[in-house]
Amino acid sequence: MTTAAAALGSPELARxxxxxxxxxxxxxxxxxxxxxxxxxxxFLVPIGALLVRAIxxxxxxxxxxxxxQALASWDRRSEPPAAAFAAVAADLAALDEGAQAGALAxxxxxxxxxxxxxxxxxxxxxxxxxxPAGQTPEQVREAMLALDAxxxxxxxxxxxxxxxxxxxxxxxxxxxxxxxxxxxxxxKVAPDQxxxxxxxxxxxxxxxxxxxxxxxLGYPLAYWLSTLSARQANVLMILVLVPFWTSxxxxxxxxxxxxxxxxxxxxxxxxxxxxxxxxxxxxNRTGVIISMTHILLPFMILPLYSxxxxxxxxxxxxxxxxxxxxxxxxxxxxxxxxxxxxxAGALLVFILSIGYYVTPALLGGADDQMxxxxxxxxxxxxxxxxxxxxxxxxxxxxxxxxxxxxxRVVKSELSLG
Amino acid sequence: xxxxSLVAALLAAAALPALAQSQLTVVxxxxxxxxxxxxxxxxxxEKSSGAKIVGVEYNGEQAKIKAMVETKxxxxxxxxxxxxxxxRGCDEGxxxxxxxxxxxxxxxxxxxxxxxxxxxxxxWSTVLAYNADKLKDAPKNWADFWxxxxxxxxxxxxxxxxxNLEFALMADGVKxxxxxxxxxxxxxxxxxxxxxxxxxxxxxxxEAGAQPxxxxxxxxxxxxxxxxxxxxxxxxxxxxxxxxxxxxxxDLDFWVIxxxxxxxxxxMKYIATASSADAQTEYxxxxxxxxxxxxxxxxxxxxxxxxxxxxxANSKDALQFNIKFWADQGEELEKRFAxxxxx
Numbered sequence: 001m002t003t004a005a006a007a008l009g010s011p012e013l014a015r016x017x018x019x020x021x022x023x024x025x026x027x028x029x030x031x032x033x034x035x036x037x038x039x040x041x042x043f044l045v046p047i048g049a050l051l052v053r054a055i056x057x058x059x060x061x062x063x064x065x066x067x068x069q070a071l072a073s074w075d076r077r078s079e080p081p082a083a084a085f086a087a088v089a090a091d092l093a094a095l096d097e098g099a100q101a102g103a104l105a106x107x108x109x110x111x112x113x114x115x116x117x118x119x120x121x122x123x124x125x126x127x128x129x130x131x132p133a134g135q136t137p138e139q140v141r142e143a144m145l146a147l148d149a150x151x152x153x154x155x156x157x158x159x160x161x162x163x164x165x166x167x168x169x170x171x172x173x174x175x176x177x178x179x180x181x182x183x184x185x186x187x188k189v190a191p192d193q194x195x196x197x198x199x200x201x202x203x204x205x206x207x208x209x210x211x212x213x214x215x216x217l218g219y220p221l222a223y224w225l226s227t228l229s230a231r232q233a234n235v236l237m238i239l240v241l242v243p244f245w246t247s248x249x250x251x252x253x254x255x256x257x258x259x260x261x262x263x264x265x266x267x268x269x270x271x272x273x274x275x276x277x278x279x280x281x282x283x284n285r286t287g288v289i290i291s292m293t294h295i296l297l298p299f300m301i302l303p304l305y306s307x308x309x310x311x312x313x314x315x316x317x318x319x320x321x322x323x324x325x326x327x328x329x330x331x332x333x334x335x336x337x338x339x340x341x342x343x344a345g346a347l348l349v350f351i352l353s354i355g356y357y358v359t360p361a362l363l364g365g366a367d368d369q370m371x372x373x374x375x376x377x378x379x380x381x382x383x384x385x386x387x388x389x390x391x392x393x394x395x396x397x398x399x400x401x402x403x404x405x406x407x408r409v410v411k412s413e414l415s416l417g
Numbered sequence: 418x419x420x421x422s423l424v425a426a427l428l429a430a431a432a433l434p435a436l437a438q439s440q441l442t443v444v445x446x447x448x449x450x451x452x453x454x455x456x457x458x459x460x461x462x463e464k465s466s467g468a469k470i471v472g473v474e475y476n477g478e479q480a481k482i483k484a485m486v487e488t489k490x491x492x493x494x495x496x497x498x499x500x501x502x503x504x505r506g507c508d509e510g511x512x513x514x515x516x517x518x519x520x521x522x523x524x525x526x527x528x529x530x531x532x533x534x535x536x537x538x539x540x541w542s543t544v545l546a547y548n549a550d551k552l553k554d555a556p557k558n559w560a561d562f563w564x565x566x567x568x569x570x571x572x573x574x575x576x577x578x579x580x581n582l583e584f585a586l587m588a589d590g591v592k593x594x595x596x597x598x599x600x601x602x603x604x605x606x607x608x609x610x611x612x613x614x615x616x617x618x619x620x621x622x623x624e625a626g627a628q629p630x631x632x633x634x635x636x637x638x639x640x641x642x643x644x645x646x647x648x649x650x651x652x653x654x655x656x657x658x659x660x661x662x663x664x665x666x667x668d669l670d671f672w673v674i675x676x677x678x679x680x681x682x683x684x685m686k687y688i689a690t691a692s693s694a695d696a697q698t699e700y701x702x703x704x705x706x707x708x709x710x711x712x713x714x715x716x717x718x719x720x721x722x723x724x725x726x727x728x729x730a731n732s733k734d735a736l737q738f739n740i741k742f743w744a745d746q747g748e749e750l751e752k753r754f755a756x757x758x759x760x
Binding site: 100102105120193194195198199202260261283362365366369377379380381382383 | 476477478479480481483505507508509510511576620621622624635636637741744745746747748749751752753754755756757758759
């Protein structure tokens with residue numbers, strides 16, 4: 001006893017133990033290092049870059065430095081001082097390539113419609129005959145107003161003053177239908193420009209309906225599969241998995257063929273005299289929900305099935321033998337045991353749904369588009385990557401909040417079987 | 418075969434295409450238009466220059482060009498872009514400046530086709546199209562398009578604000594020549610959206626240019642807005658579709674060269690060939706988009722000419738797409754459209 005205690009307390013043994021321990025830790029880290037690096041490079045870095053881009057605002061700060069200073073003490077309600085006009089002309093004249101002016105014009109145009117042509121025409125003038133050097137600020141002001149009367153409009157000046165710093169909350173605010181007012185206070189945008197709140201709500205709405213449909217369709221199927229013998233279940237599982245492996249575009253195209261006005265579904269219903277007029281199943285919410293439910297169903301069935309496999313049938317039998325009616329026994333004894341499967345499946349389907357793009361784009365109308373559609377629109381068409389990243393950040397935030405809520409409610413880690 | 422000779426053979430195989438001929442990557446919108454370009458432009462150029470053309474399709478996403486230019490990894494040599502993008506990309510430095518001494522004589526082209534960064538390649542129009550089998554009394558203008566009593570049934574329109582706001586104003590009685598003046602005022606934009614709201618329950622939205630003729634043929638809609646060339650292609654397949662040219666919006670597509678393209682000189686040569694009178698004449702015969710080269714226009718026979726957006730009869734009451742207006746107001750109006758669509 002005493003020798004063991006002495007040995008344990010001896011510094012030599014402690015050192016040896018420590019060495020063994022640190023070697024083991026080193027091996028563990030070395031083994032997981034490739035995966036960590038991979039995740040870092042393909043997941044964390046891009047997401048970090050996305051978040052940075054959502055608040056980055058380099059265009060005005062980089063091209064209109066002097067103007068930013070000249071506007072620092074401006075009250076934002078009266079016409080800016082002549083020095084600010086001179087500073088704009090000097091800044092534009094000093095741009096060494098057109099690309100910078102183009103980027104500046106694009107950035108300001110997202111704040112104040114019309115700024116694109118205003119900036120570009122003024123920039124071209126400064127490269128030709130509007131030379132600020134050697135003129136008084138008043139003369140430059142006159143020349144700029146003569147070139148384009150819109151320089152008297154405060155909306156453009158406010159757009160410049162607001163974006164003079166390198167970082168901006170504007171993209172993120174716009175993504176939730178808010179904006180900074182003239183004085184820097186946060187306010188709601190005009191009703192005809194408010195759009196993302198409704199789109200986010202619509203995204204959640206569609207996702208919730210799809211999740212519910214998947215649950216209602218998937219639960220009985222998973223239950224039935226779990227009661228079959230392993231061999232039969234495996235064969236049937238292939239039927240679940242084959243569509244899962246088919247390209248999503250192929251499946252969406254198949255739904256177009258099935259659901260169109262003269263499609264199989266309408267023809268069948270018409271010939272059975274169920275309906276008198278063909279139903280509109282395409283390019284509206286119905287088509288989107290039918291197709292998304294079909295595509296996401298395996299994500300519900302697989303976790304449900306794996307949980308149901310592990311539920312012993314004896315409990316249900318015991319409940320029935322103790323006098324419970326079968327239906328009540330099913331809902332009170334069996335279903336609670338499958339909650340982890342329901343939770344995992346529902347969360348998986350819901351999170352996958354809120355990022356959906358292709359299906360609503362091809363099968364939905366103008367008011368069935370989800371948030372991803374607008375992210376693509378800003379990325380590809382408007383080439384406003386700040387806005388696209390801000391919407392991406394909102395989507396990411398919503399997903400993380402959902403996951404946190406799920407953990408709080410279920411009080412366990414996500415189990416996918 | 419010994420190991421070394423195998424390696425040598427592989428190396429030779431890899432080097433062969435590069436040695437044998439140079440390659441040029443030309444990007445267009447595909448579809449019926451892409452097929453016409455292949456025949457009228459790609460094939461003659463491959464024959465005359467000995468270069469191989471790799472055709473790529475895209476959907477007009479300028480973001481792709483921007484990403485290439487910014488990462489200095491430009492794999493596209495010549496790209497067909499729509500007119501708003503030629504301006505925007507030129508302003509932002511995404512395109513090479515066009516060397517007009519190499520691509521053609523400026524005076525031979527229509528004024529709108531001459532650009533600092535691009536050469537206009539054809540004139541196309543967004544028009545009212547209908548299924549002539551189903552509508553005995555042909556619609557003539559946008560007021561008819563809006564008239565759901567006289568022409569019951571759905572109408573298809575492009576998803577977005579562009580074109581639709583102009584059409585709405587014309588349906589509301591604004592003359593083609595005054596559309597942009599009215600649309601530029603807040604009251605005018607309000608008026609356009611209000612008119613669009615009237616038709617909202619009957620609108621089915623389309624996104625790709627191939628969809629409108631499909632909708633018409635399938636009987637999903639009785640009328641649609643459509644690119645005239647797509648309707649022309651369907652007519653050539655024997656479908657009885659009709660076009661009302663009144664108040665159509667015409668616009669140009671341009672050839673541009675992304676900044677830093679690997680084969681810039683060859684790209685200029687390609688553009689020169691594709692802009693020549695012969696090539697454009699052949700192209701207009703294959704698809705009814707109007708040539709930009711005046712000499713090509715002169716060569717076309719009246720039957721082909723009558724189908725083009727640029728023919729005197731068809732362009733009489735047409736509207737030229739206003740690039741500057743949409744460059745300035747586009748983002749705000751598109752956002753307003755999204756908000757309007759959600760209501």
